[in-house]
Amino acid sequence: xxxxxxAPQLAGVRCFACDKSHxxxxxxxxxxxxxxxxxxxxxxxxxxxxxxxxxxxxxxxWRYREVLPLVEGDxxxxxxxxxxLLPVTPNVWVKDxxxxxxxxxxxxxxxxxxxxxxxxxxxxLSAPSAGNAAGALAAYGARAGxxxxxxxxxxxxxxxxxxxxxxxxxxxxxxxxxxxAGKFLREHGPKNATDISTLxxxxxxxxxxxxxxxxxxxxxxxxxxxxxxxTGGGTGLVGMWKAFEEMQRLGWIAKGRQPRFVSVQxxxxxxxxxxxxxxxxxxxxxxxxxxxxxxxxxxxxxGGFICLRALRESRGTAVTIxxxxxxxxxxxxxxxxxxDVCPEGGAAWAALEKLRATGFxxxxxxxxxxxxxxxxxxx
Numbered sequence: 001x002x003x004x005x006x007a008p009q010l011a012g013v014r015c016f017a018c019d020k021s022h023x024x025x026x027x028x029x030x031x032x033x034x035x036x037x038x039x040x041x042x043x044x045x046x047x048x049x050x051x052x053x054x055x056x057x058x059x060x061x062w063r064y065r066e067v068l069p070l071v072e073g074d075x076x077x078x079x080x081x082x083x084x085l086l087p088v089t090p091n092v093w094v095k096d097x098x099x100x101x102x103x104x105x106x107x108x109x110x111x112x113x114x115x116x117x118x119x120x121x122x123x124x125l126s127a128p129s130a131g132n133a134a135g136a137l138a139a140y141g142a143r144a145g146x147x148x149x150x151x152x153x154x155x156x157x158x159x160x161x162x163x164x165x166x167x168x169x170x171x172x173x174x175x176x177x178x179x180x181a182g183k184f185l186r187e188h189g190p191k192n193a194t195d196i197s198t199l200x201x202x203x204x205x206x207x208x209x210x211x212x213x214x215x216x217x218x219x220x221x222x223x224x225x226x227x228x229x230x231t232g233g234g235t236g237l238v239g240m241w242k243a244f245e246e247m248q249r250l251g252w253i254a255k256g257r258q259p260r261f262v263s264v265q266x267x268x269x270x271x272x273x274x275x276x277x278x279x280x281x282x283x284x285x286x287x288x289x290x291x292x293x294x295x296x297x298x299x300x301x302x303g304g305f306i307c308l309r310a311l312r313e314s315r316g317t318a319v320t321i322x323x324x325x326x327x328x329x330x331x332x333x334x335x336x337x338x339x340d341v342c343p344e345g346g347a348a349w350a351a352l353e354k355l356r357a358t359g360f361x362x363x364x365x366x367x368x369x370x371x372x373x374x375x376x377x378x379x
Contacts, residue, residue, distance in 0.1 A: 004025050004119055004120055004121075005071060005074075006024060006025065006069055006070065006071070006119075007065075007068065007069050007070055007071050008046075008071075009042045009043050009044070009046055009047055009066060009067070010024055010040070010069045011041045011042050011043040012024060012040075012041050013028060013038050013039065013040050013041070013202055014038065014039055014041060015031035015033065015034060015036055015037075015038055015039070016036055016038065016039050016303070016305075016306050017031065017034050017036035017037075017305070018031060018033055018034045018036065020032065020033045020034070022038060024040070024069070025120070026120065027117065027120045027121065027122060028201060029195055029200055029201055030199075030200055030201075030302070036302070036305075037199040037200070037202070037205075037238075037302060037303050038201075038202035039202065039205070039242070040069060040202050040203065040205065040206055042067055044067075044246060044249045044250055047066045047067065047250060048066075049066045049067070049250060050251075050252070051216070051217055051220075051221055051252060059081075059082040060077065060079050060080060060082055061080055061081025061082065061108055061111065061112075061207060061210040061214075062075055062077065062081070063081075063082065064213050067209075067213070067243075067246055067250075068112065068206055068210075069112070069116060069203065069206060070112075070115055070116065070119065074115060074119050075111070075112075075115045076111065076114050076115040076140055076143050076144045077111055077115075077143075078101035078107065078111070078139065078140065078143060079101065080100050080101050080107040080108055080111045080207075081100070081107075081108055081111075081207075081210055081214065082214060083095060083096055083097050083098075083099045083100060083214070084096050084099060085214070085215065085218040085219070085368070086337065086339065088333070088336060088337045088369075089336075090363075091364065091365060091366050091367060092352070092366075092367045092368075092369065093224075093366075093367070093368050093369070094333070094337060094339055094345075094368070094369050094370075094371055095211065095215065095368055095369070095370050095371065096339050096371050097211075097370060097371060097372050097373060098339070098340050098341075098342065098345075098371055098372075098373050098374040098375075100373075101136070101139060102132070102135045102136045102139050102163065103132070103135075103373055103374035103376070103377065104132035104135070104136065104342075104372060104373030104374065105132075105208065105211070105236060105370075105372045105373060106132040106133045106135070106136035106137075106373075107136045107139075107140075108207035108208050108210060108211065109133075109136075109203075109205070109206075109207040109208045109235055109236075109239075110133070110136040110139075110140045110196070110204065110207065111140060111207050112203045112204065112206045112207035113196050113201055113203040113204045113207065114137070114140040114141060114143075114146070114196070115144075115203075116203045117144075117146070117194045117196065117203075118144045118145075118146060122146060122193075122194040123146070123147075123192045123193070123194075124146055124147040124148070124149065124190055124192055124193035124194065125137060125141050125144075125146050125147070125148045125149070125193055125194055125196050126148065126149040126150065126151075126185050126189045126190060126193035126194070126195055126196065127150055127151075127185070127195065127196040127198075128150070128151045128152070128174075128178050128179075128181030128182035128185055128197060129150055129152050129156075129160075129178065129181070130152070130153070130156065130178045130232060130294045130295050130297055130298065131152060131156050131157065131160035131294050131295065131377065132160070132295060132372075132373050132377075133198070134150035134152055134160060134163075134164050134169070134171075135160055135163040135164055135167075135377075137150060137169070137196055138150060138163065138164040138166075138167035138168070138169035139163075139167050141167070141169065142167045142168055142169075147170070147190075147193070148164075148167070148168075148169040148170065149169065149170040149171075149172070149185070149189055149190055149193055150164055150169050150170070150171055150172070151171075151172040151173075151174050151181035151182070151184050151185050151189070152164075152171070152172075152173065152174065152178075152181055153173075153174060153175070153176060153177055153178065153180070153181060153294075153297075154173040154174060154175055156173075156294060157294070157377055157378050159376070159377040159378075160377055161173070163377070170190075172184060172188075177289055177297055177298075177299055178298055178299075179285075179298075179299055179300045182197060198232075198233030198234075198235050198301070198302070198303070199233060199234070199235055199238070199301075199302050199303040199306075200302065204235050204239075205235055205238055205239040205242065206239070208235045208238075208240070209239035209240060209242050209243035209246075210239075210243070211236060211239070211243075211370075212239070212240035212243035212244055212247070213243055213247065215227075215240075215368060216247060216252055216253060219366075221252065221253070222366070223253055223257050223258065223259055224259045224367060224368045225259060225260065225365040225366045225367065226259055226260050226316075226355075226361055226365050226366070226367045226368070227240065227259040227260070227261050227262065227367075227368045227370070228262045228264055228348045228351050228355075228367065228368070228369045228370065229261060229262065229263060229264060229348065229370050230264045230265075230293070230295065230296060230344035230345065230347055230348050230370060230372050231263040231264060231265055231272055231296070231307060231318075232295045232296045232297070232298035232301070232344075233298050233301050233302075233303065234263075234272065234301050234303045234304065234306065234307040235303070236370075236372075237261060237263060237307050237310055238303055238306045238307060238310060241258070241261065241306075241309075241310035241313070241314065244257075244259070245258075258314050259314065259316075259368070260314050260315050260316040260317070261310055261311055261314045262311075262316050262317055262318065262319060262351060262355065262360075263276070263307060263311055263316070263317075263318040263319070264296075264318075264319055264321060264344075264347050264348045264351045265296055265318065265319070265320050265321070265347075266291035266293050266320065266321060266322075266323065266326070266347065267291075267320040267321060267322045267323075268289060268290035268291040268297075268322075268323065269286050269290065269291050269296055269297050269298065269299055270286065270318075270320045271283040271285065271286045271298075271299060271301060272301065272304055272308065272311075272318055273318035273319065273320045274286075275304065275308055276308055276311055276312075276317070276318040280308070281305060282304060282305045282308070283300075283301060283305065283307075283308070285299050285300040286299035286300070287299075291323055292323045292326075292343060292378075293323065293342075293343035293344045293346075293347055294343075294378075295342070295343075295344045295372065295373070296344055296347065317355070317360060319351045319354055319355060321347040321350045321351055323343075325346075325347070325350040325354075326343050326344075326346040326347035326350055327343070327346065328346070328350065329341075329345075329347060329348075329349040329350035329353075330342065330343055330345060330346025330349070331346075332349065333346065333349040333369075333371070334375070339371055340371075340374050340375050340376060341371050341375050342371060342372060342373040342374060342375045342377075342378065343375065343378055344371075344372045344373065345369070345370065345371030345372055345373070345375075348370055348371070348372075352367060352369055
């Protein structure tokens with residue numbers, strides 16, 4: 001059997017929790033020893049990449065190929081990434097992920113995860129979703145020529161189901177939350193499909209981490225003081241935390257320099273915020289999760305312990321936002337900026353005001369607020 005060719009700088013895959021090593025030449029899920037998420041590592045001492053080297057490269061996330069697991073030509077791409085960083089008020093920028101294919105940041109993770117799955121021989125793909133991940137997986141599966149099966153809570157807005165149908169995915173409507181959708185697929189999904197669930201395979205992190213690389217490139221080598229990030233499953237938070245560590249080792253930024261990460265969660269589903277406030281090392285399942293910011297309705301994030309680690313190591317914090325606050329925040333940011341803001345982005349904008357009132361964010365701090373997707377699918 002031919003061993004798949006991977007990027008030469010890929011050093012290995014290890015568990016975030018127990019550090020067990022895994023073979024990157026095979027399709028991987030969670031750790032075979034403890035069931036926790038896996039981390040992709042690179043031999044960064046062999047990587048010669050500076051910010052100046054990026055000039056003139058294609059404006060997609062693949063411009064950072066030296067810190068991604070595939071060689072050129074093996075990617076499944078819809079020209080994702082390199083979204084605009086737009087100034088909104090003094091010292092405040094919005095990273096507008098709505099500009100990605102399928103209208104959300106999920107395109108980043110799916111681009112790398114689907115690319116790796118196809119390269120390693122996947123016969124089909126599946127994932128539960130709160131909405132945007134399903135649409136992105138359906139699109140990238142179509143691009144890759146692989147069948148896709150998704151499951152979403154039955155009360156997910158219709159536009160997400162329509163999107164998946166457009167791309168030819170098999171769709172299951174499940175009573176309950178994304179956790180119930182995941183349980184349904186594990187019990188009833190296609191047996192030959194590779195699970196692309198949040199943090200249940202290692203490569204969505206690698207796509208999402210490029211958001212941090214873009215921030216530093218777009219800010220000409222500077223690092224924002226604070227990053228406000230809507231947190232459901234937490235892949236983007238974990239990925240950016242990992243990326244800032246990588247950029248320190250690459251010499252792009254000073255050692256120890258990273259933003260204070262803020263996990264923005266819905267008041268009706270806030271397992272990370274609760275665990276952070278209580279000083280816990282791990283999250284606990286959130287009972288009866290309720291929020292209209294569907295991307296934040298993730299009651300049992302498998303990577304919750306990594307999110308907490310990222311918040312504490314960055315001297316960050318976690319904040320909860322009510323649906324009413326998010327519903328005010330989205331049009332407020334849209335009217336001020338001209339950006340198409342989703343409910344999760346509205347929550348992040350509301351969190352900025354709340355944290356300024358507490359003094360956690362000062363007027364002199366440089367702040368990046370993430371708008372994680374288009375608001376059109378919610379209307």
